[in-house]
Amino acid sequence: MVENEHMPTMKQFEPPSGTRDFLAGEVMIREAAFATIRRVFERYGFEPLQTPAFERLETLTGKYGEEGDKLIFKILRRGEHEASGEADLALRYDLTVPLARVAAEYSGQLPMPYKRYAIAPVWRADRPGKGRFREFTQCDLDIVGSTSPLADAEVVSALSDTLTELGVPEFKFLLNSRQALAGLLEAYQVPEALGGGTLITLDKLDKLAPDAVIEELRGRGLPPQTAEVLVDDLTAEDSVERFRSALKESDAGRAGLEEIDQLLRLVLGQVPADRIAFTPRLVRGLEYYTGVIFEIVAPGMPGSIASGGRYDGLIARLGGQDAPACGGSLGIERILPLLGEDGTSARSADVAVPILSEDLAAEAFRLAAALRRTGMRVVTYLGSSGKLGRQLKWASDQGARFSAILGRDELDLGEVTVRDMETGEQTRIDLAEAPTWPGWRS
Amino acid sequence: MVENEHMPTMKQFEPPSGTRDFLAGEVMIREAAFATIRRVFERYGFEPLQTPAFERLETLTGKYGEEGDKLIFKILRRGEHEASGEADLALRYDLTVPLARVAAEYSGQLPMPYKRYAIAPVWRADRPGKGRFREFTQCDLDIVGSTSPLADAEVVSALSDTLTELGVPEFKFLLNSRQALAGLLEAYQVPEALGGGTLITLDKLDKLAPDAVIEELRGRGLPPQTAEVLVDDLTAEDSVERFRSALKESDAGRAGLEEIDQLLRLVLGQVPADRIAFTPRLVRGLEYYTGVIFEIVAPGMPGSIASGGRYDGLIARLGGQDAPACGGSLGIERILPLLGEDGTSARSADVAVPILSEDLAAEAFRLAAALRRTGMRVVTYLGSSGKLGRQLKWASDQGARFSAILGRDELDLGEVTVRDMETGEQTRIDLAEAPTWPGWRS
Numbered sequence: 001m002v003e004n005e006h007m008p009t010m011k012q013f014e015p016p017s018g019t020r021d022f023l024a025g026e027v028m029i030r031e032a033a034f035a036t037i038r039r040v041f042e043r044y045g046f047e048p049l050q051t052p053a054f055e056r057l058e059t060l061t062g063k064y065g066e067e068g069d070k071l072i073f074k075i076l077r078r079g080e081h082e083a084s085g086e087a088d089l090a091l092r093y094d095l096t097v098p099l100a101r102v103a104a105e106y107s108g109q110l111p112m113p114y115k116r117y118a119i120a121p122v123w124r125a126d127r128p129g130k131g132r133f134r135e136f137t138q139c140d141l142d143i144v145g146s147t148s149p150l151a152d153a154e155v156v157s158a159l160s161d162t163l164t165e166l167g168v169p170e171f172k173f174l175l176n177s178r179q180a181l182a183g184l185l186e187a188y189q190v191p192e193a194l195g196g197g198t199l200i201t202l203d204k205l206d207k208l209a210p211d212a213v214i215e216e217l218r219g220r221g222l223p224p225q226t227a228e229v230l231v232d233d234l235t236a237e238d239s240v241e242r243f244r245s246a247l248k249e250s251d252a253g254r255a256g257l258e259e260i261d262q263l264l265r266l267v268l269g270q271v272p273a274d275r276i277a278f279t280p281r282l283v284r285g286l287e288y289y290t291g292v293i294f295e296i297v298a299p300g301m302p303g304s305i306a307s308g309g310r311y312d313g314l315i316a317r318l319g320g321q322d323a324p325a326c327g328g329s330l331g332i333e334r335i336l337p338l339l340g341e342d343g344t345s346a347r348s349a350d351v352a353v354p355i356l357s358e359d360l361a362a363e364a365f366r367l368a369a370a371l372r373r374t375g376m377r378v379v380t381y382l383g384s385s386g387k388l389g390r391q392l393k394w395a396s397d398q399g400a401r402f403s404a405i406l407g408r409d410e411l412d413l414g415e416v417t418v419r420d421m422e423t424g425e426q427t428r429i430d431l432a433e434a435p436t437w438p439g440w441r442s
Numbered sequence: 443m444v445e446n447e448h449m450p451t452m453k454q455f456e457p458p459s460g461t462r463d464f465l466a467g468e469v470m471i472r473e474a475a476f477a478t479i480r481r482v483f484e485r486y487g488f489e490p491l492q493t494p495a496f497e498r499l500e501t502l503t504g505k506y507g508e509e510g511d512k513l514i515f516k517i518l519r520r521g522e523h524e525a526s527g528e529a530d531l532a533l534r535y536d537l538t539v540p541l542a543r544v545a546a547e548y549s550g551q552l553p554m555p556y557k558r559y560a561i562a563p564v565w566r567a568d569r570p571g572k573g574r575f576r577e578f579t580q581c582d583l584d585i586v587g588s589t590s591p592l593a594d595a596e597v598v599s600a601l602s603d604t605l606t607e608l609g610v611p612e613f614k615f616l617l618n619s620r621q622a623l624a625g626l627l628e629a630y631q632v633p634e635a636l637g638g639g640t641l642i643t644l645d646k647l648d649k650l651a652p653d654a655v656i657e658e659l660r661g662r663g664l665p666p667q668t669a670e671v672l673v674d675d676l677t678a679e680d681s682v683e684r685f686r687s688a689l690k691e692s693d694a695g696r697a698g699l700e701e702i703d704q705l706l707r708l709v710l711g712q713v714p715a716d717r718i719a720f721t722p723r724l725v726r727g728l729e730y731y732t733g734v735i736f737e738i739v740a741p742g743m744p745g746s747i748a749s750g751g752r753y754d755g756l757i758a759r760l761g762g763q764d765a766p767a768c769g770g771s772l773g774i775e776r777i778l779p780l781l782g783e784d785g786t787s788a789r790s791a792d793v794a795v796p797i798l799s800e801d802l803a804a805e806a807f808r809l810a811a812a813l814r815r816t817g818m819r820v821v822t823y824l825g826s827s828g829k830l831g832r833q834l835k836w837a838s839d840q841g842a843r844f845s846a847i848l849g850r851d852e853l854d855l856g857e858v859t860v861r862d863m864e865t866g867e868q869t870r871i872d873l874a875e876a877p878t879w880p881g882w883r884s
Contacts, residue, residue, distance in 0.1 A: 023489075076517070105457075106465065113825070397553065
């Protein structure tokens with residue numbers, strides 16, 4: 001191939017780095033999953049919310065920590081201000097800050113508690129990698145304005161129902177509470193100043209070997225014996241029992257255990273008992289959680305496929321009004337690969353209508369229209385070949401179940417030839433009654 | 443109210459200028475319309491395409507003319523490049539440039555002709571105004587790779603079916619062709635150099651008085667008599683007949699008439715004859731059309747609610763590969779107001795479940811879960827009042843059809859009280875068989 005500086009490079013037609021084009025098969029799989037999610041969420045009385053793709057820059061900055069702020073896509077000012085190189089708008093980084101803004105703006109119009117879901121793309125200028133995109137979809141459900149444990153239970157239960165209806169096999173809830181974690185630090189006499197760091201390191205127990213975690217804890221200044229006992233208890237077969245006894249020794253620990261047990265009681269029979277368990281080592285990186293926290297894991301996908309918890313102070317911190325809140329988020333980009341659909345069947349018509357000559361086109365087009373009115377997916381031949389063989393090949397390529405052939409012969413008799421594209425069998429049927437022919441549904 | 447520089451102004455919580463938040467009622471109305479549109483488009487064999495919200499800046503610039511380029515939202519470079527004040531990405535301005543890019547990138551994987559639809563937001567930094575937004579949704583369907591008149595007919599027919607199924611009353615297709623317009627200029631001996639300007643001015647005949655249009659044509663240098671005869675013929679009762687005769691005098695005119703008549707023949711019986719008509723004054727501002735052009739108008743909405751045509755050179759000009767194409771676009775933001783839905787019924791549960799005390803919560807929650815499994819929309823009380831009266835008021839506010847009340851009494855008997863929220867009538871039913879109680883569907 002001759003290089004030519006005016007020739008477009010192949011990259012020119014790719015979507016921007018970290019983003020994807022979804023062709024028909026992928027769109028169908030994704031939209032089917034979103035429809036299932038919406039259906040389950042609505043069954044719980046969650047209502048949809050859609051907010052703009054961009055927010056005012058000041059609405060987003062300072063909400064995601066220093067690292068998060070760097071990943072915000074900023075939009076340049078326009079017109080005479082463009083030359084300033086300044087930004088005034090920014091692409092949505094998550095769906096929680098827009099929720100906080102909406103809860104403040106429309107507080108009078110929203111039901112309280114406000115149970116909303118949102119399924120929408122967010123944008124992060126992360127380094128693109130396997131399973132990490134710059135444009136990806138979040139599926140969030142949140143309840144703003146209720147401190148009831150039933151609210152936490154509804155979130156957990158709705159996520160469980162959703163994953164079941166999506167067909168995710170063998171998912172499991174890891175459950176903990178921020179109060180239980182405070183109780184844990186107390187029970188193991190972790191110095192207060194080291195509490196946060198200790199939890200961050202313990203959170204790595206699902207990735208690092210126990211010795212490496214002990215090493216890191218010691219590096220943080222934790223007494224060696226404390227580090228060893230903590231990690232030993234957390235990785236023991238009977239770790240849950242060990243922590244249940246340890247937590248009973250402090251107020252925070254008892255309150256945390258009660259939070260966890262109350263949730264387990266509420267979802268009993270709703271989420272199978274072997275699918276949800278108190279998991280002392282679960283920390284969740286996000287510092288804004290205040291109550292129950294959870295992650296959902298599934299075989300075949302490292303990390304979690306969903307997560308959530310109670311975050312009572314966050315709405316106010318994000319610029320909204322102070323209100324208790326809890327919620328969860330499905331990692332749909334990590335869930336879809338688990339469903340094992342290939343989407344190749346997306347492009348299949350019910351009926352293909354060849355066009356045998358220009359003077360028969362109008363009649364064939366009307367036949368197609370009449371068949372469509374019954375709800376069938378009908379395609380007409382838009383190419384330039386007048387040959388039937390070539391057009392039947394096209395019908396096959398379309399995945400059409402039948403071809404409806406209207407030649408001069410057929411038209412003169414008021415008939416149409418229906419060809420079963422699988423068997424090659426042909427049947428003449430009455431043209432006027434074609435839409436109601438029972439064979440289409442056979 | 444005391445002014446305080448630290449108090450947030452109310453504007454803080456509004457969505458950015460020219461954008462909208464859609465609360466539940468509006469989301470439901472919009473999504474129902476989109477579902478109808480998708481259903482009809484798919485029945486014609488159009489397949490969905492989803493592309494990223496942003497494209498590389500160079501993919502978009504130079505494609506929309508000087509005025510259009512100014513309206514592109516540009517995204518600032520990130521990290522160390524942010525300080526440069528330069529942009530490298532830009533928000534999608536329409537759905538056609540992404541189509542051109544996709545047609546080039548995946549040409550081997552796409553069926554040919556490629557019939558795709560897209561329903562997605564686009565962003566334009568226009569001055570916001572009544573009905574003019576900076577974020578708005580486009581619904582496009584296009585056929586790339588076919589010169590067949592059937593392709594144009596499918597676009598027209600699919601749009602007609604869609605508007606009918608959406609329930610838009612009395613819409614009408616205004617139909618013309620670029621060749622007919624060339625024939626018109628020839629027939630009225632408009633000097634070639636004045637052709638483009640003349641058409642732009644004639645396009646204003648639906649807004650300006652005939653005299654004002656004549657004045658503008660004369661200002662452009664058209665001989666006064668030509669201007670008068672043209673406008674007179676275009677506004678006459680029998681303008682269609684006058685132009686049919688005039689067009690027959692030139693090759694371009696005859697070809698244009700044949701294009702129009704062929705389309706009319708194809709959609710005959712499919713689009714009612716009084717809903718589509720040759721409209722000589724229809725020009726369509728966009729210079730890229732090459733064949734049949736159309737607009738759809740409807741009473742109650744000034745301007746057009748949909749439009750389209752054949753644009754054979756555009757895909758190549760937009761950076762794709764040379765391919766014939768035609769398509770259309772529904773102005774959904776202008777169509778939705780015509781449907782007169784108010785969406786207030788969106789927030790209605792089938793069943794509300796009061797929570798009478800903490801120790802009954804788990805049982806009530808399980809009842810809600812069991813009822814949801816039948817597909818009903820069930821809400822549980824998440825507030826703090828233990829009073830039944832207050833909770834029944836809440837159930838009413840939720841628009842619930844029934845309340846399912848589980849008190850200590852009921853639980854001891856293995857029953858549940860169902861209250862019809864309209865009549866106040868109460869029935870005791872068996873708790874275990876509650877999900878299959880026929881009364882829910884009455």
